[in-house]
Amino acid sequence: MSYTIALNFEDGVTRFIACNAGETVLDAAYRHKINLPMDCSDGVCGTCKCHCEQGQFDMGEEYLEDALTEDEAAAGKVLTCQMVPSSDCVVAVPAASTLCKTAPEPFAGTVTAVNAPSATTLELFIQAEKPVAFLPGQYVSIQVPGSQGMRAYSFSSRPGSVELSFLIRNVPGGLMSGYLSERARVGDQLTLTGPMGSFYLRPVQRPVLMLAGGTGLAPFLAMLKLLAEQGCEQPVHLIYGVTRDIDLVCVDALEAMAAQYGWFSYATCVADADSDHPRKGYVTQYMEGAALNDGAVDVYLCGPPPMVDAVTGWFRQQGIQPASFHYEKFAASAAPLQEKIA
CATH class of the missing domain: 3.40.50.80 (Nucleotide-binding domain of ferredoxin-NADP reductase (FNR) module)
Structure with missing residues (x-):
């Protein structure tokens, strides 16, 4: 059994990793070659302190209060060297992805349709090679074919699907708009990079x-x-x-x-x-x-x-x-x- 952990870095980059049963988030991240902040890895220093925004976990008792106070724990702070998930989790990391030796991951997709629901809006549909994990509300950067230009668009599709969709403003003379309106064909190959963004749905606990x-x-x-x-x-x-x-x-x-x-x-x-x-x-x-x-x-x-x-x-x-x-x-x-x- 494993759980999916979304590591959301302060620069908006999100990496999804698998954490095995009984494994700490810190160890799982290192296994995925992501160097989360750490020093002692024994619950003593507090260097690996992050914030768990969603999910269930066990912190055990093998850490010092100097590293994580009761008030911090009550507010959702965790030590990734001690945090053992018991469900999928979203963890906010107070460091840039580059400092953790990771980056947004590019992936390939195939254009399956381009619709124009109105004269001012285009809808792009893409088939990914495998299900794409993202937090609902996040975006990806899409490279415009025939150029080095990248454009950022929020997903309108359900997280975890291979069928991706995006609503795109039809800008006269726009780089992406021009491609979608004039040259795009079903079967075109696109390169997408992400997911990214700190704008995403948190657990719904109130209206x-x-x-x-x-x-x-x-x-x-x-x-x-x-x-x-x-x-x-x-x-x-x-x-x-x-x-x-x-x-x-x-x-x-x-x-x-x-x-x-x-x-x-x-x-x-x-x-x-x-x-x-x-x-x-x-x-x-x-x-x-x-x-x-x-x-x-x-x-x-x-x-x-x-x-x-x-x-x-x-x-x-x-x-x-x-x-x-x-x-x-x-x-x-x-x-x-x-x-x-x-």
Whole structure:
């Protein structure tokens, strides 16, 4: 028996390793040639201290309180030299991947389809050679065929699948947009590198509010697919905002999910004042009291920089401090910028 451990480094790189029954995370990492920080490896120095964000494990009693205090242990801190998992885990490592002598791993994929759900959005489907592990919300960099250019896109597919999908803004003259619109063919070989990113779904322990702007819907589709598979006991509400009516995509999928799962609800809004959409304006206008749960809510936000700035400013103006607030900014031709507040 073995467990899958996601090592999420502070530079956003994630490596997935197999940890055998009875094996410590530190030993498993070294077996995978990942040099996690360590000094004594005996639970004495605290050099290997990390944070377990998800999963079950045993720390035993063979470590000193100087290395890990009771308060730190209660907050989810672990010593990887003592941590023996009893389930799959997500471990945040307070060091860059390069310092641990590891890096994002490239893998190959084959184009199976390119759709245009709207004039402003493209949907890319890729068949990987084997199931791709990632945390729902993370992204990969895809090399554009015929160039040295790389573009970063969040998965919209379910983690652990060989069938990968991505929502991509159709940018006139864009490097990836030009390839997908003009030259892409079924069977094309692509090189993807990842997964990466600190924007991903944490364990759902309280109501969740998801705020998506444009193709920032993609990571939420991955999150929702995982929740639908695993089950969810907390309400999850998504507000999906776009600039124009034509930018709304995947609404049928959201409607089907809302009809099937009582824990999920959603609303769409369009910023264009000339729109006929029943909800005009911005997502901040539709962040109603029930969805905010008096601040006892985990907020996830993915959209262009002006949207992220507007939402973070709205929370400050309202004096609302969510239990946790995770966001990702993205812009055309740029890697996502990710941060966690609270």
